[in-house]
Amino acid sequence: MKILVCMKQVPQKDAPLKLNENGSWIREDVSYEVNEPDAYALEEALRQKEKHGGEVVAITAGPARASQVLREALAKGADRAIHLEDPAFVTLDALNTARAVAAAVKGESFDLVFTGLQSDDYGFAQTGVILAELLGWPHATIIMHIEKNDAGIRVKRELEAGFFQFVQMPLPAVLTIQSGINKLRYATLIGIKQAKNKPLRKVTMAEVQAALGPNLQVLEKLYIPQKTKKTEKLEGPASEVAKKIVEKLRNQARVL
Amino acid sequence: MEADVVIVGGGPAGLACALRLSQLIDGHNNSNPSAPLSKENIYVLEKAREIGQHCLSGALLDPRSMRELLPGFEKEAPLDAEVTAEAVYFLTEKSRFKLPIVPPPLRDHGNYVISLNRFAKWLGAKVEEAGITVFTGFAGAELLFEDDSVVGVRTDDKGVDKAGQPKGNFEPGYDLHAKITILAEGPRGSLTKQLISRFQLDRDRNPQTYGVGIKELWELPPGRIAPGQVIYTMGWPLTSKEYGGAWIYGSRDNVISLGFVTGLDYPDPRLDPQHVLQNFKQHPFMRRLLEGGRMIRYGAKSLPYGGWWSIPPVSGNGWMIIGDSAGFLNSQRLKGIHLAIKSGMLAAETAFEALRAGDFSAAKLGLYARDVDASWIRQELWPVRNFHQGFEHGFWSGILHAGLQQLTGGRGLHARYASHSGHRRLLRLAALDGCADPRNDGWAKGDGKLTFDKLTDLYHSGTRHEEDQPAHLVIHDTAICSNRCTQEYGNPCQYFCPASVYEMVDSPGAPGVKQIHLNPSNCVHCKTCDIMDPYEIITWVPPEGGGGPNYDGM
Numbered sequence: 165m166k167i168l169v170c171m172k173q174v175p176q177k178d179a180p181l182k183l184n185e186n187g188s189w190i191r192e193d194v195s196y197e198v199n200e201p202d203a204y205a206l207e208e209a210l211r212q213k214e215k216h217g218g219e220v221v222a223i224t225a226g227p228a229r230a231s232q233v234l235r236e237a238l239a240k241g242a243d244r245a246i247h248l249e250d251p252a253f254v255t256l257d258a259l260n261t262a263r264a265v266a267a268a269v270k271g272e273s274f275d276l277v278f279t280g281l282q283s284d285d286y287g288f289a290q291t292g293v294i295l296a297e298l299l300g301w302p303h304a305t306i307i308m309h310i311e312k313n314d315a316g317i318r319v320k321r322e323l324e325a326g327f328f329q330f331v332q333m334p335l336p337a338v339l340t341i342q343s344g345i346n347k348l349r350y351a352t353l354i355g356i357k358q359a360k361n362k363p364l365r366k367v368t369m370a371e372v373q374a375a376l377g378p379n380l381q382v383l384e385k386l387y388i389p390q391k392t393k394k395t396e397k398l399e400g401p402a403s404e405v406a407k408k409i410v411e412k413l414r415n416q417a418r419v420l
Numbered sequence: 421m422e423a424d425v426v427i428v429g430g431g432p433a434g435l436a437c438a439l440r441l442s443q444l445i446d447g448h449n450n451s452n453p454s455a456p457l458s459k460e461n462i463y464v465l466e467k468a469r470e471i472g473q474h475c476l477s478g479a480l481l482d483p484r485s486m487r488e489l490l491p492g493f494e495k496e497a498p499l500d501a502e503v504t505a506e507a508v509y510f511l512t513e514k515s516r517f518k519l520p521i522v523p524p525p526l527r528d529h530g531n532y533v534i535s536l537n538r539f540a541k542w543l544g545a546k547v548e549e550a551g552i553t554v555f556t557g558f559a560g561a562e563l564l565f566e567d568d569s570v571v572g573v574r575t576d577d578k579g580v581d582k583a584g585q586p587k588g589n590f591e592p593g594y595d596l597h598a599k600i601t602i603l604a605e606g607p608r609g610s611l612t613k614q615l616i617s618r619f620q621l622d623r624d625r626n627p628q629t630y631g632v633g634i635k636e637l638w639e640l641p642p643g644r645i646a647p648g649q650v651i652y653t654m655g656w657p658l659t660s661k662e663y664g665g666a667w668i669y670g671s672r673d674n675v676i677s678l679g680f681v682t683g684l685d686y687p688d689p690r691l692d693p694q695h696v697l698q699n700f701k702q703h704p705f706m707r708r709l710l711e712g713g714r715m716i717r718y719g720a721k722s723l724p725y726g727g728w729w730s731i732p733p734v735s736g737n738g739w740m741i742i743g744d745s746a747g748f749l750n751s752q753r754l755k756g757i758h759l760a761i762k763s764g765m766l767a768a769e770t771a772f773e774a775l776r777a778g779d780f781s782a783a784k785l786g787l788y789a790r791d792v793d794a795s796w797i798r799q800e801l802w803p804v805r806n807f808h809q810g811f812e813h814g815f816w817s818g819i820l821h822a823g824l825q826q827l828t829g830g831r832g833l834h835a836r837y838a839s840h841s842g843h844r845r846l847l848r849l850a851a852l853d854g855c856a857d858p859r860n861d862g863w864a865k866g867d868g869k870l871t872f873d874k875l876t877d878l879y880h881s882g883t884r885h886e887e888d889q890p891a892h893l894v895i896h897d898t899a900i901c902s903n904r905c906t907q908e909y910g911n912p913c914q915y916f917c918p919a920s921v922y923e924m925v926d927s928p929g930a931p932g933v934k935q936i937h938l939n940p941s942n943c944v945h946c947k948t949c950d951i952m953d954p955y956e957i958i959t960w961v962p963p964e965g966g967g968g969p970n971y972d973g974m
């Protein structure tokens with residue numbers, strides 16, 4: 165199986181974020197890491213390859229720093245990587261990102277494309293789905309298990325309230341992977357060393373520009389929510405105060 | 421895995437060492453194309469997930485060694501400001517007195533305010549560009565010995581659960597067999613400690629003494645402190661019984677670095693260095709300075725104070741020690757980064773000669789020790805060899821000794837002032853006369869604006885560890901904690917740890933008895949516990965690689 169894994173570099177979850185000057189995005193001076201569900205997507209791709217043979221290719225879009233996620237992927241066992249390298253890729257909406265990815269892998273024939281369920285920063289959960297549409301392939305989201313069979317693959321989707329759905333689908337297909345589908349491996353010293361000699365293809369914005377259109381979705385302004393706190397003191401006999409508290413919890417806080 | 425050189429630690433010392441070695445090999449290969457040396461098997465191990473994430477310092481950079489390593493580095497390095505003004509204050513609880521002149525060691529014109537985190541990231545990128553492999557997320561867990569030689573390093577096991585059992589993704593540590601192992605672990609390195617104990621390298625040396633620096637980064641309204649403005653304070657909230665003081669460095673973008681170093685040789689076991697910093701900020705002077713500002717980052721790190729007489733032999737069969745691990749820090753100038761870099765460069769030069777000669781014996785690597793002696797490292801550290809020890813009997817006699825030493829080329833009253841391990845100076849509770857020191861009233865509560873409790877501060881250190889792993893704070897006998905220590909010292913670990921790793925909780929089995937509870941995930945890798953625990957029963961070992969604080973911008 166030949167599998168493409170779309171990976172994104174995102175600010176670390178607990179990084180102290182500051183807005184940039186025009187409030188359109190955050191300042192860049194934070195630490196970045198692999199988007200969590202993308203790490204699980206990579207792991208799943210490596211496991212499928214170990215079972216069925218084939219090739220794992222990691223792709224990312226972003227500035228030079230984003231190559232770190234590709235190096236991690238190569239160190240863990242991906243065979244090669246593709247970097248859509250330009251700071252401007254960060255500002256693309258989901259549709260254009262999917263277009264750029266599709267353009268960058270044009271001519272390759274993958275059996276599967278994995279993406280993480282959604283990114284930890286924008287959280288659109290759209291890029292994978294739109295990519296399937298652009299490729300003309302079926303897709304399934306929130307994947308918790310993948311089993312290859314003669315007719316294609318059988319996947320387990322996570323629904324709400326503890327329900328699961330099993331879907332039989334043909335290949336090629338796009339799957340968006342849920343965190344926790346597997347247990348992540350560690351990069352090994354040998355792997356990190358070998359990663360240096362694995363192919364990493366860079367794709368410039370100019371090479372995919374023709375496939376892109378105007379952003380249909382634009383982040384106009386980010387702001388930090390104002391924290392407000394209101395303290396109210398309820399007075400009176402305990403039984404009345406208790407009633408008032410229940411009423412407030414039910415009608416104001418709406419937690420009951 | 422076979423290696424030529426393994427450098428343990430990707431801080432300023434280790435990175436400078438790697439870069440210098442690469443430069444020498446490049447030079448050699450250019451002039452000897454027929455017999456090139458390879459950089460393929462030179463490795464840097466770094467326990468942080470990324471280079472620089474565990475690097476914490478004030479920091480002021482004396483550019484001397486960087487100019488030697490990379491002439492013209494100022495043009496490209498992330499330097500926040502050149503020092504333009506210094507002031508030293510002596511504080512009492514309500515007032516401050518400005519020293520009429522800035523003592524010469526604290527004159528910092530020509531130095532740079534930097535974020536050591538950003539600086540290390542930049543230097544690390546240079547090392548990687550030069551073709552040297554940096555393994556981030558890998559700690560040196562054990563030294564590999566053969567007879568009287570160090571023959572490499574074992575990295576940490578990954579994927580071990582709390583009970584010590586391998587998990588599904590278990591990866592055993594690697595044995596990196598190295599011709600030369602260079603320890604650049606920073607203060608109180610865990611491999612350095614193994615090495616010192618195995619070869620008794622502390623024989624005939626003064627015990628190393630330490631301080632712990634607690635740092636906060638603040639964003640202030642514009643105009644409070646200029647970039648490059650430097651302020652030091654002495655005195656309050658410490659008393660003359662304790663050693664330490666504060667720094668305030670103006671950086672760019674209205675950010676200041678603010679911190680308090682407390683000498684880890686204080687007598688009162690209830691003293692809490694994080695609390696000291698919180699008290700310090702309540703001084704009227706600091707209150708005014710910080711009013712309307714916002715704390716953005718927090719961290720803590722120990723630093724070696726002991727000076728020249730505490731530096732162990734720095735090389736032997738197959739090994740060298742550089743930077744803070746060796747104790748190359750000028751405690752009078754409060755600076756060590758430039759010495760760390762210089763010692764790394766000198767070690768690289770020796771490693772290069774050894775690689776060329778194929779000789780990794782103590783005799784060959786002894787060149788490094790001789791080079792240190794012949795270099796400006798010794799010129800700088802020799803005159804202050806007795807400085808810190810002069811303060812063993814308090815602030816005022818320390819000032820007197822420092823003055824005498826200044827007049828006698830560093831000698832003072834004795835050729836070699838002795839020193840004592842800081843933890844031995846802790847007094848038992850009974851010896852405190854029951855006098856409650858109002859400063860030591862337990863953990864800082866914090867008002868959430870100017871002052872913070874430990875957990876709030878800790879949150880700003882970005883600390884993260886894999887939760888399901890064995891505790892990396894190894895207490896060899898926890899019965900001592902509940903029995904002797906509670907009685908004798910009142911469990912100072914609760915106070916000296918700046919990250920709330922140590923807690924005394926009710927023992928479920930025995931009512932009224934407290935027992936130790938560890939929160940290893942909180943650990944900011946400052947090593948204070950390993951240094952200050954009065955019974956020497958705590959050993960800090962590296963947790964699973966990749967865990968620890970994230971000192972972005974610190």
